[in-house]
Amino acid sequence: MTYAIDPELVPWLDMLPKMTFSDRDSVLAARASMEDVKNVAPAYEPVNPLDIRDTTVPGPSGAPDVPVRVYAPANRDGVVPGLLYIHGGGFIVGDLDTFHTGLLRLVDQLGVVIVSVDYRLAPEHPFPAPVEDCYAALTWVAAKAAELGIDPARLGVAGDSAGGGLAAAVALLARDRGGPALSFQYLGIPELDDRLDTPSMRAYVDTPIWNRPNAIFSWTSYLGTEPGGPDVSPYAAPARAEDLSGLPPTFVVTSQFDPLRDEGIAYAQRLMQAGVNTELHHYPGTFHGSSLVEAAAVSKRMLADELDGLRRGLRVDTK
Template sequence: MTYRYDADLVEAAALFDAFDLTDPEATRARLREFSAARPAPDTTGVEVTDLEIPGPPDNPLVPVRIYRPADSDGILPAVLNLHGGGFVFGVIPNDDPTCLDIVRRVDAVVVSVGYRLAPEHPYPAAAEDCYAALAWLAAHADDLGVDAGRIAVHGTSAGGGLSAAVALMARDRGGPALAFQYLELPELDDRQDSLSMRRLTDTPGWNAPNARTSWRHYLGERAGGDDVPVYAAPARAKDLSGLPPAYVVAVEFDPCRDEAVAYAQNLYAAEVPVELHVFPGAYHLAFLVPTAEVTRRRTEERAAVLRRALHG
């Protein structure tokens, strides 16, 4: 199909050939090569610490990377960051630029989680790893110089879906309390029956066939069936009451667009404060184009939204 991409994004679209979710290890190797070729991130003014923390009971340790403003010795809010990658790809360093930006612009501690990946580790591995990281962050707030009453969860794509899942888990398990959820391009619905999912089959980098394969890796034969838990696919949740305030980001040419919009509407219906921003002319990977105006707008808005949520 022909799409009306934003002028800043037209040229870059050709560079984003679709991820091959049918061969996860080969694509992971390719992404590692791409990451290794990038210059090391500028960590000036930010203390960066790598740890392994307890995971879910009887499961492996979970790697986390902690980012803290180097010139701050007070108590700060915190952001739990969950990377994207269709539940199949992604490692902590991929989100270094995002986490460093949030630390500097928001004045917050960021804890980025290296959760287990499908298909080797299907649901509930990723969701439980992320929840374990939230529980650890809250329990160690004093050690980290964090205000346990001001913790937000933040994620993009699969990380956005996991962020929504963690918010549901925290509500249903009696904590830790979350102050905010930032859901960017969230992957929320394994049923794949939205208009955007039916139409957007060949968008650059991420499209409907990839989304379907992603869910099969994560859920196996359960994907699209009747017994998928809400913590796996938060769009299935019937009750969203009592969740923390939310900011939901969607883009026009993303197969996940409609499920993000619907989730925001359902939050509204449950009387959860929510702000929804749908960026026109953009595709799922558009925010990887740093020179695009839409990326700059998103980045400024993300910082403003998190500052307002965490600093009042």
């Protein structure tokens, strides 16, 4: 199929990582090649001094501790907003280094504390392990807010791709378990619906980076069974949640030539209908992960909108 991809993105198509998942060997190969993803975007040099440290936090009951990376402005004055960040990778690839450059930029330009989670990956650790790791990290951040220099009234959750789906699930868990009060959720090109039945999911079988075959493999790995069954938890696939009321203000990003496009749009619409303060930003000519091409004008718009959305959602002090 031919797609009307933004002309500035087209020259990069052959240079972007090729993600094709079919079996365990393909997953291992993709994990080994994640360095290619990190090398697409240029390195970011912070203007302000940052404190960055790796540590572990208590995992879910009976599970191992969860590795996290804490990013903080070195010269912050008083408490600042905090953000739990969950990386993407189809639930099966990715680690603390995958989105390191992007998080450096966010902390540097927003002056917030970000805690990035290295959750367990499927298929070795299917649902609920990944989302429970992320929720455990959230409860740790909330409990350690004073020590981390975070204002607990300005604590959000964010993620991209599968991380966006996990962020949505963490927000649902926090609401339903009476957990930490979240002030904001950022869902970037989120993976939300295992039923794989939206028009974009049916149509986009060969789009760059992410496509229907990859989505099928991703969900099968995460659920440990065929996707689309009757008993899938909304904490695995947030699109299945019947009630979206009481969730925090939300910022949703979707891309035109992304099989995940329609489930992101539908989730944003349902949040609006449930009375949740929601922004939906859709970018024509883009595909899943196209923002890796930072030189393109549309990628610059996406980054500017992300920064603005986080600044407003976390109520960053701009004085």
